[in-house]
Amino acid sequence: MAKHVNLERRRQAVYGWLLLSPAAVLLTTFAFYPSLATFWTSLFSRETRRRPSEFVGSENYSDLFADPTFWTVVYNNLIYAAATIPISMVIALSMALWANSKIPARGFVRTAYFTPTVLPMIAAANLWLFFYTPGLGVLDQIGSLFGLPSVNWLGQPETALWAVIIVTIWKEAGFFMIFYLAALQTIPEDLKEAADIEGASRWTYTRRIVLPLLMPTTLFILVNALINSVKLIDHLFILTKGGPNDASKLILYYIWEMAFAFFDAPQAAAMTILVLAVLGIVAGIKFTILDKRTHYQ
């Protein structure tokens, strides 16, 4: 009998690993091995025709820290995250509260909020060009009604990053709304009734009951938004190409440029490792704090 159990256990182990093998091979090929290879590359000098690449330790990192463009890009990305995350989350929450309450044309309202989410970022950037183009764009046309001068929104350092930020918020808010909407629909009706009986105002009900119950969702969205603030750069390719003068350049765009325009793989690798480290910290926070609230079972 014991032998039989042992055999069954071994059979299960073989089956388990067989079932996992396609995923394991692909994940190793396109996630784990490349992460290690990136780290390895970041320790070597750039290969040129005259000089083969050699081990330089942390030199790529110190070069990076000495590169003013790198700091501009980091600063831009921090502004980008600090602006897009809270604003899109607040808009998403208001959208969800509205889309969940009894208002006229609710179907249209929901569709309008969510539609940008299903569009490619490249297409979204093309649509927004229509707003930003100096002289011809919608913003300038509206401005000229009030006698304001024409503004080159994408072409001047003061506004370029903000123009990019607005497009991101437009694209993200509807996506986050969906999660808030889902959470709102799980709040039991009786809580509202109880609050009504107690004579609590709608504002009190929202602030004291709805918002606390939405906390896990807020954390979940926050983690997603943090990841997205590194990932969402497609519109840069259409709107600004990181310019003018690096004013709207974000870290992933700089990695792309470093690797595929300047052909400096070791610098790109060093930057990638720093991004992975930051994402790793986010992951750590997620798994320790967030998972205490939402249990995966």
Place this chain on the structure above:
Amino acid sequence: MSGLLRHLESFGALLLAVIWISPLLFAFWAAFHATTDAVNFNLTAPWTLENFRTAWEGAPWMRYFLNTFVLVTVILIGQFIVTTLAGFAFAQVRFPGRDIVFILVLMQLFILPEVLIVENYVMVSRLGLFDTILGVGMPYMASAFGIFLMRQAFKGVPIELHEAARIEGCGWFGILWRVYVPLARPTYLAYALVSVSTHWNNFLWPLIVTNSPDTRPLTVGLSIFGAPENGVDISVISAATIMSIAPLLVAFLVFQRQFVQAFLRAGIK
């Protein structure tokens, strides 16, 4: 007083909706009008299809559509196979090392394929997949998100069904195929909608891995078409944009409920 507030709120919600949809409306309007009429907001101007003709002739759109279609199909099939097998292993098979491997898989949620573009580019070239649709699709097939979703769906299947199938003489694969896969159909649908819309829209990775019109998806084609060097005007760009988002947009408007449900379902877990 509270009635007034309610009206104000409805107004706010509607206003935001109009603002949110306006870029799309403007592009739609511009696409159907001559450039000068479009930028001057000449509301009485005649409608025209000229921009669509110019845009259509400016790039091999048919090929781009086909490439995108093949790409999302290849990715989806790969994802279904890989995530089904792995999800089943994590949900129903007991073996040593399972929990550690599961944590490794979840780590991929943060090791984004987008961040690893440089090494993945090297890898894809090494495998001889540069400038192929398979090369664009492969890094996404073992999606940690998909594996997690499938694991959750398979965990919800009552063990009695599993045992009944086993008594009937079903092997592992038979049980997976006859019991688990049919019961997880809603999860597959949700995952498919999320996956198709993600990869239909993906840009950076296809930009890096494709090099010719024969493999380039719509997003990359659209970005090349709209580049300022090409000297295309805003009405034609709008027409090209509307054209390339039309299939997904129509699908979304028709299956709106399913789309939203899919994102909800995928998001809550």
